[in-house]
Amino acid sequence: VLDRNKRMADAIREDLRRRGCFMVNIIGSPGCGKTRLLVELLALIGGGISCAVIEGDLATDNDAQRIRKTGVDAFQVMTGAACHLSARDIEHALEHLSIQPKTLVLVENVGNLVCPSMFDIGESLRIVCLSVTEGTDKPQKYPVSFREADLAVITKSDLAPYVDFDMEACREMISRIKPDLPFLVTSAKDGSGLKELIDRIVAAWRDKQVATD
């Protein structure tokens, strides 16, 4: 299963690259603020970059609806009982979205800090999100999600005063798991870190395009 998924993911990645597109896979626990982060990122990007969103959930198309309100096209994958998105889900979603050349495809995976880490969906950048309300020791407890990520994003930093979260200890834990993993602190509510996050995504896109052109 993993082998077949990997082959399909490679084909998706290559197809997107040829069209100048770039796919980001966003992973994190239920309720860590992935959708809200996406909504605010899209608002900040405005018309600057052509974007499309793929939403993964077990049930409901609530998230795709929230995204569409920003004016960006979104496709909702409902996985039923499946705890992660697969490359096949993405292939199906891409058929339904009319992706223009040079589009940034943002994928919100099923809320789960475990299973989605095992499945390549054809992305070129994988972001793992962790909200300050989840507690400092989560990287230690879910190491695979961090090891397999290209960027760690701390969300809901506005709530830090109300919870026991030690940002420095968390950063240290992450660096023990993957020393070179970049680390960004954000709040979709007060906007902090969002501009930097967009810059990082765009820089990764540019680097990938240069490396493979």
Added chain:
Amino acid sequence: VLDRNKRMADAIREDLRRRGCFMVNIIGSPGCGKTRLLVELLALIGGGISCAVIEGDLATDNDAQRIRKTGVDAFQVMTGAACHLSARDIEHALEHLSIQPKTLVLVENVGNLVCPSMFDIGESLRIVCLSVTEGTDKPQKYPVSFREADLAVITKSDLAPYVDFDMEACREMISRIKPDLPFLVTSAKDGSGLKELIDRIVAAWRDKQVATD
């Protein structure tokens, strides 16, 4: 796999029942506050009931260590890549804990609102936890966890003033998924709802013992 797991779970349940014990399976997202809830429940129970705890995590024995500080015996199952506890994990853990007759066995499952719902571990009461920081629509998005639970516990109610969480809308969503599912609002930080939660667990234990004696 599910069939074999179910048979083993039934055997565990029956064995615990014969010894007057009762097992509770606590499910919820990473960082929804399951461990903290357990720590405060154990403090409140004090010596009143003999307790033992089984902790499930992919990695680290942080949680078992936290529990042992309360004076209660705890066994840590490290699942590696597995996203849920199985009946076999519990069988193994029970061999390592010396369970006295009439012990309340509290199991904290791997932080995951999806996969643990599919696996009976031999519990007689299943609790699904949802923290107010995760957002109102989680029951709708993870219906199986709520459908398969015997009790829904809202955690971190002390943070409600700082986040957008609509308690009544959440309660309504849950009742649409499972109309008779009891619903308790708790905060491990300020202690609200904890006494009621213990009372419910003890009542369920008593009912089960009466029903099967």
